[in-house]
Amino acid sequence: MLARFQAVAEETRLRIVQLLSDGERCVCELQGDLDAAQSRLSFHLRKLKEAGVVSDRRDGRWVYYSLVPEALEEMRSFLGEVKPRHVWLPVVRQDECG
Amino acid sequence: MLARFQAVAEETRLRIVQLLSDGERCVCELQGDLDAAQSRLSFHLRKLKEAGVVSDRRDGRWVYYSLVPEALEEMRSFLGEVKPRHVWLPVVRQDECG
DNA sequence: GTAAAACATCAACGAACGTTGATACAAGGA
DNA sequence: TCCTTGTATCAACGTTCGTTGATGTTTTAC
Numbered sequence: 001m002l003a004r005f006q007a008v009a010e011e012t013r014l015r016i017v018q019l020l021s022d023g024e025r026c027v028c029e030l031q032g033d034l035d036a037a038q039s040r041l042s043f044h045l046r047k048l049k050e051a052g053v054v055s056d057r058r059d060g061r062w063v064y065y066s067l068v069p070e071a072l073e074e075m076r077s078f079l080g081e082v083k084p085r086h087v088w089l090p091v092v093r094q095d096e097c098g
Numbered sequence: 099m100l101a102r103f104q105a106v107a108e109e110t111r112l113r114i115v116q117l118l119s120d121g122e123r124c125v126c127e128l129q130g131d132l133d134a135a136q137s138r139l140s141f142h143l144r145k146l147k148e149a150g151v152v153s154d155r156r157d158g159r160w161v162y163y164s165l166v167p168e169a170l171e172e173m174r175s176f177l178g179e180v181k182p183r184h185v186w187l188p189v190v191r192q193d194e195c196g
Numbered sequence: 197g198t199a200a201a202a203c204a205t206c207a208a209c210g211a212a213c214g215t216t217g218a219t220a221c222a223a224g225g226a
Numbered sequence: 227t228c229c230t231t232g233t234a235t236c237a238a239c240g241t242t243c244g245t246t247g248a249t250g251t252t253t254t255a256c
Contacts, residue, residue, distance in 0.1 A: 001124055006242050009107035014100055021180040027203060036246080040245060042204055061202050072181040076174050082119040083170040108214080125233060159213060159223050159232050194201085195241055 007051030013044045024066035103175050105149030111142045122164035
């Protein structure tokens with residue numbers, strides 16, 4: 001879970017995720033969209049892939065990247081479970097902490 | 099949005115978020131739960147607060163931290179909007195990319 | 197086989213980040 | 227007032243991370 005959030009918690013990678021929400025893209029298309037050097041993109045796509053957020057598929061000379069819906073759904077449900085669903089009752093505490 | 103994900107994309111801070119899902123906690127309580135130095139906790143709580151993921155409330159000598167449900171919900175809906183909801187049709191592409 | 201296009205990998209660098217220990221601040225009790 | 231507890235801030239340090247430019251690999255076209 002941590003790895004998933006780390007993958008998305010970077011500007012270039014978050015933009016990649018947003019671009020891929022329209023469907024799969026090859027690296028050279030993303031290069032144009034993001035105005036980023038090719039090696040930089042490769043680096044970030046690898047991070048996303050290692051975290052399971054995207055998958056790739058080769059077709060001839062091109063490698064197409066796309067989102068892995070399950071990964072995004074996992075993050076969603078984590079946040080849903082963590083999010084307080086009600087107001088907590090006040091708690092009585094001792095005078096000393098440690 | 100990026101800042102929200104960055105806040106959560108760190109081990110200590112992710113654990114803090116999980117602990118706070120049970121309700122508010124003061125720093126010294128988290129110190130015990132996480133076995134972390136006080137200045138370290140202060141550092142991470144500040145990051146979470148700056149990103150709007152947690153809020154704090156002073157009560158006497160103690161400062162209680164709690165989750166901000168709206169922030170978590172924002173992340174959730176971002177992931178929901180990004181996540182592909184259907185299979186994409188194959189796309190015809192040119193031979194050259196750039 | 198050669199050349200070119202698409203992509204991956206690597207090493208080197210600088211910048212951002214987390215940790216630690218010391219110090220400062222705030223509040224309550226004696 | 228002075229001391230103690232809870233918390234925040236700071237500077238110094240080491241580590242991780244993203245960028246860049248060069249090189250390697252795979253595939254297609256000629």
